[in-house]
Amino acid sequence: MAVFSARGAAPRAIDARRASLGILVAFLAPALLVYAGFTVYPVLRTFYNAFHTIKPHSVVEFVGLGNFTALLSADPVFWKAVTNTALFTLVATTVDVVGGLALALCLFARAPLAPVLRVVWFTPVLMSYVVAGILWVWIFDYDWGLANATLRFIGLGAWEQSWLGQPSTALWSVLGAHEWKWLGFNMIVFLAALHALPSEVLGAAELDNCGWLAKLVHIIVPMLRTTIVNLTVLSFIGKMMVFDLIWVMTGGGPLWSTETVSTYVYKRAFEWNTFDLGYPSAIAVLWFAIILAFVVLITRLLRPRDRLEF
């Protein structure tokens, strides 16, 4: 990592760590230009938008903090979206980390056919959210869906639901679909971390006649701390921005019960005929600030010394 190395010993001409400005520009310019034009500039423009009302045909009006005050004080849909997203994030992140670890331990403890199961369990991760969403809309179909059919088959027909059709179950159903699609990812990451653990430590615990639950709590979880923190942060960011699956499965309905911040941003920008990009930009900016604050908080709380890595 010696970025500024002087390398006094080697003659300048053959020091491979040095390059002329022209060379540096040639290597960096393509990436930086595209990145500046289509990522950095849009971010700045979104911040600008957040303080304006942006109507079609370049009609721009400065409103100061108007969008933010309207958002925070007079927008019940926004608050509903925040509540839903917070609940979704909290539960899904927990399930992601705990479930992923459980699946990984299952394979690590040498379940039969573990190498095959690992490949099968990961398959849903490769599906697009559109494919997973449509598939789960069918699974939750009232008349012929797999969910109700299974309940009837095992004699719990009384529990059958219109899973996505009623506000009380819709968010949980989407959450279930999300975990189906995503758990395999966390499983693989945990499995890689488990295999990297020094086997002597586990062996020593075995000699001490340590039960597997005690070993899990006192040895494995502490040793996997870095992985757990990384996955929590990664999971958290993903859930706070959840859009695709909800858009495909419910579109935010019924009765705002699955509305998330991201779907609301999309609706305010492109579906409601408010023709104002300023207000949804303000939502996006505020939400980004909140995500960032929580990422810093989680990282500080769980891992005081090291810096954040992905």
Add this chain to the structure above:
Amino acid sequence: MGATARPGFERVRRIPLVLFAALYTVLAGGPLLWVASMSLRTTAEIFKDPYGFPWPAHWEKFADAWFKSNYHAYFWNSAVVVVSAVALVTVVGAMAAHCLARYGFRGSRLVRFLILSGLILPPQLVILALFQILLDIGLYNTLTGLVVVYVATHIAITVYILEGFFAQIPQDLFDAARMDGYSDFEIFWRVTVPIGAPAIFTAVTLNFIVLWNEFLFAVVLLTDDDKRTLPLGIMHFTGSHQLDVGMAATGLMIAIVPIVVLYALFSETMIKGMTAGAVR
């Protein structure tokens, strides 16, 4: 190791473990088999018995979806967009990663921070402004515009994966190449790229899968039916065949099959690629 169980895990009770593993396998794989079966059956057959065996198999449904609906166009659009975007982002990303990993220069930390901060950028923070920008420059509702956006938004992860690997290539190789009179560009092309090939392959795999499945940017930046990429096409097709579940399942299967075939052939590479950002 050699023993039948890993040290310390003999004590996990076997029966619950096996049951759980079997249950989760059914849960993970079952839904996909169900769609596969439905894709070969007519809607009438499905409504009579949603879980029947696909016999006789109606293979002609695939030809119908492909030619009579717009599926061939969706597939082609996705292929063009994803291949172009992945090729471009790999080239510009590798060049930038090589530069950051190899050369010490004033400002390198700033450049690295600027690019890598893209890793945690929510798409929602750029999507509205990108909509405006592409409208301004006439690239809204074009595949070119989508390619540019895909390249820009995936530079961060590409540089992140490649720089980490490139930085581990021994400096001696570069010193020797310089001694032999290689130019800077030759060093990149004939040292970094061949040695960094595994990481480049990983980045390509990750970007390919992510972009093949990408939905949000595409749904905001494209409107014409004949420009839709596969995820938009599938959604449109399913929406317009809501009562024709059999046909919708066939459409879904067209999107699933290529991924599953690739996965069957390159499962390790794809697993490694997808988790490259999280596993070091």
